[in-house]
Amino acid sequence: MLLTFWGAARQVTGSMHGVTVDDDLHILDCGLVQGHRKEAFQTNSSFPFDPKTVRSVVLSHAHLDHSGNLPTLVQKGFRGKIHSTPATAELCQYMLADSAHIQESDAEFLSRRSRKRKAIGVADTSVPVAPLYTAEDAAEASRHFATSKLYETTQLSEHLSFTFSNAGHILGSAFVLLRNKETRLLFSGDLGRPGLPILKDPDPAPEADFLIIESTYGNRIHEPISNVEEELKTLINKTVARGGHVIVPAFAVGRTQQIVLVLHKLAEERAIPAIPIFVDSPLAVNVTEVFRHHPEEYDAEAAGYLERGIDPFGFSRLRYLRDAAESKTLNDLRTPFVVVSASGMCEGGRVLHHLMHGIGDGRNLVVLAGYQAENTLGRRIMERREQVKIFDEMVPLRAEVATLGELSGHADQGELINWIKPIAKKLKRVFLVHGEPDGQEALAKQIEGQLGVTVVCPKRGDSFNLNEIQT
Numbered sequence: 001m002l003l004t005f006w007g008a009a010r011q012v013t014g015s016m017h018g019v020t021v022d023d024d025l026h027i028l029d030c031g032l033v034q035g036h037r038k039e040a041f042q043t044n045s046s047f048p049f050d051p052k053t054v055r056s057v058v059l060s061h062a063h064l065d066h067s068g069n070l071p072t073l074v075q076k077g078f079r080g081k082i083h084s085t086p087a088t089a090e091l092c093q094y095m096l097a098d099s100a101h102i103q104e105s106d107a108e109f110l111s112r113r114s115r116k117r118k119a120i121g122v123a124d125t126s127v128p129v130a131p132l133y134t135a136e137d138a139a140e141a142s143r144h145f146a147t148s149k150l151y152e153t154t155q156l157s158e159h160l161s162f163t164f165s166n167a168g169h170i171l172g173s174a175f176v177l178l179r180n181k182e183t184r185l186l187f188s189g190d191l192g193r194p195g196l197p198i199l200k201d202p203d204p205a206p207e208a209d210f211l212i213i214e215s216t217y218g219n220r221i222h223e224p225i226s227n228v229e230e231e232l233k234t235l236i237n238k239t240v241a242r243g244g245h246v247i248v249p250a251f252a253v254g255r256t257q258q259i260v261l262v263l264h265k266l267a268e269e270r271a272i273p274a275i276p277i278f279v280d281s282p283l284a285v286n287v288t289e290v291f292r293h294h295p296e297e298y299d300a301e302a303a304g305y306l307e308r309g310i311d312p313f314g315f316s317r318l319r320y321l322r323d324a325a326e327s328k329t330l331n332d333l334r335t336p337f338v339v340v341s342a343s344g345m346c347e348g349g350r351v352l353h354h355l356m357h358g359i360g361d362g363r364n365l366v367v368l369a370g371y372q373a374e375n376t377l378g379r380r381i382m383e384r385r386e387q388v389k390i391f392d393e394m395v396p397l398r399a400e401v402a403t404l405g406e407l408s409g410h411a412d413q414g415e416l417i418n419w420i421k422p423i424a425k426k427l428k429r430v431f432l433v434h435g436e437p438d439g440q441e442a443l444a445k446q447i448e449g450q451l452g453v454t455v456v457c458p459k460r461g462d463s464f465n466l467n468e469i470q471t
């Protein structure tokens, strides 16, 4: 078994790893690289292998940094199956279509800007202007999905099979145990944490010889999840008292539904004033429907709502906004409200309009509820830069900024160590992916020190013949 790291190597986006068995290439995840536009486009549009030669893809979960480049793979000739859990397949249908829409409108925006600049004689170097992929490519990718339920073994080729288990990170998320005669390779995908709203806790790690594990929060310990309600309550009350509104940039999948559930609870307990709450993201509306289709994935709390006949994602003060016109009416609202809108790292989507109109006002509040990768607008807001660039315009950042790390869908250092510990004795190597260098170094030190396993932090393009690694 030959393992090659092609993405999320010393960074947190673009998850993609190659596994070659009997001369067949299989891919674990096919995510979008996010960040600097030009560089990201280059990396996303050219694969380090011929997509026609890829036999299959095994997908850990629906987040775009894991699934978002599948339409490009298909557009460039991939003809195999994309294996995922049923909930991931359903989520991807919406997420890939939405991603295509964003690619198309970004390309249109850049072309228009370039034309305008040329018309007035300003030098313009903004390439590319073609979308990375289109809605048709996304629809075509959706047709390649084949679903496997958790704990079911699926054959990828004569000698290679895999099994999904619950990763507890987002709806449908799974970790993957790949197996051939000689080798068991465990890929964590993104690993969740015990106690997250809605989701069941991650399953324990199955025995394996090699482990590829994420390290997003390799150097962090999260606050207890129980603090979230208290914190959000204080923040919302403070903002409403000064006449401001609350903007929550959130991933349409997972974070939005978790925030909605917490807001539902606070509203029910009358712990926050009776202000309107909006979920402004057509994708989140669709995705929330997918959540409603999969109650088998719920933890006891969310299941309890259903048993009492209550929709955990709908309550009287909450409105889901589907069209852009409705979304724009929020700009004129002069009374306090909460708006939850994608994208989580403020890299696109309607949240940009809310930020554009809201962050210049010191009465308002921005709540960052997830990981903010380097070079994203979310990261710059988190760092409280004096000004940030939105739609090519510098906007002063005067709003209050709060970070709710507790709702993070990623295990922290202690949780990652605890997850590996029971299988550590059998492991020959641990490969750290999906993390920035500082977090990886800290986690590597802990794993080697506490668990006695050799750790590797591969670079993009690094290859390992697992049959040759004996201890």
Ligand SMILES: [Zn+2]
Pocket: 061, 063, 066, 169, 190
């Ligand atoms: Zn994820």
